[in-house]
């Protein structure tokens with residue numbers, strides 16, 4: 001029997017843990033952690049994501065501060081806002097919604113975020129900390145992916161993990177997190193020779209390439225844990241559908257456990273954002289260890 005990993009339910013429990021940590025911080029220290037989200041432009045998908053983050057943040061008991069800037073905002077003005085948020089003692093986490101408009105360098109803007117407020121874990125400092133095995137803020141989607149894998153098998157030590165995709169947002173940090181779990185990690189990508197054969201070796205197969213249903217059923221080892229990070233909007237029989245990077249129906253027949261799309265990794269991203277904001281607040285404000 002294949003386990004369908006219920007990302008929605010697991011995300012709900014991560015959000016609940018974050019909420020009880022927030023309540024604890026409020027009652028013991030009288031402070032309310034706050035997340036600032038910066039959105040530049042009117043991209044409809046980004047507006048939906050930012051709205052969802054806002055609702056989840058408030059539901060967790062934290063303060064949500066939204067900064068919505070027009071599409072034609074200059075890079076310098078976005079940088080100035082980030083600096084203002086860095087200097088604001090009430091702000092614990094800063095998230096700049098990606099993608100930014102083309103005339104703005106996301107690299108420059110992201111690296112202006114103070115590393116200890118970088119709840120997306122995307123600054124050079126946090127990427128360096130992750131590689132060096134130092135404590136820091138870890139990117140949300142990779143973190144969520146590992147949490148989901150560990151609900152199937154708590155101890156990932158020694159397992160072969162194959163990560164397909166080497167993006168800065170997902171593939172690279174996910175490989176580092178799996179390595180920290182003592183997996184034997186292979187980073188596969190568009191130039192990998194015989195990708196199918198590489199995938200067949202995976203005890204944990206993570207797909208993060210952004211190509212709808214790239215991973216076929218016969219690329220999956222029997223009993224493997226399949227984590228599908230892809231979120232692709234495609235048109236099928238005249239309707240828009242959300243599909244992952246894995247051919248779900250075929251893979252589910254072979255896998256031991258698999259994440260669906262939607263309802264898999266996606267909901268974990270926001271849950272881990274809340275978790276990171278609580279951790280950032282506790283560290284930055286010197287509140288000691290919090291359980292999240």
Ligand SMILES: Nc1nc(=O)c2c([nH]1)NC[C@@H]1CN(c3ccc(C(=O)N[C@@H](CCC(=O)O)C(=O)O)cc3)C=[N+]21
Pocket residue numbers: 049095096097098099120140141231242261262263264265266267268269270
């Ligand atoms: N600075 C920054 N940080 C991000 O973390 C970030 C970003 N920019 N830009 C856009 C991507 C995308 N992203 C998702 C968050 C939640 C779902 C999610 O909850 N998905 C649900 C619903 C999907 C749907 O119905 O559209 C699911 O997969 O079940 C998906 C994708 C965060 N991103």
Ligand SMILES: [Mg+2]
Pocket residue numbers: 165166167189190209
């Ligand atoms: Mg690639």
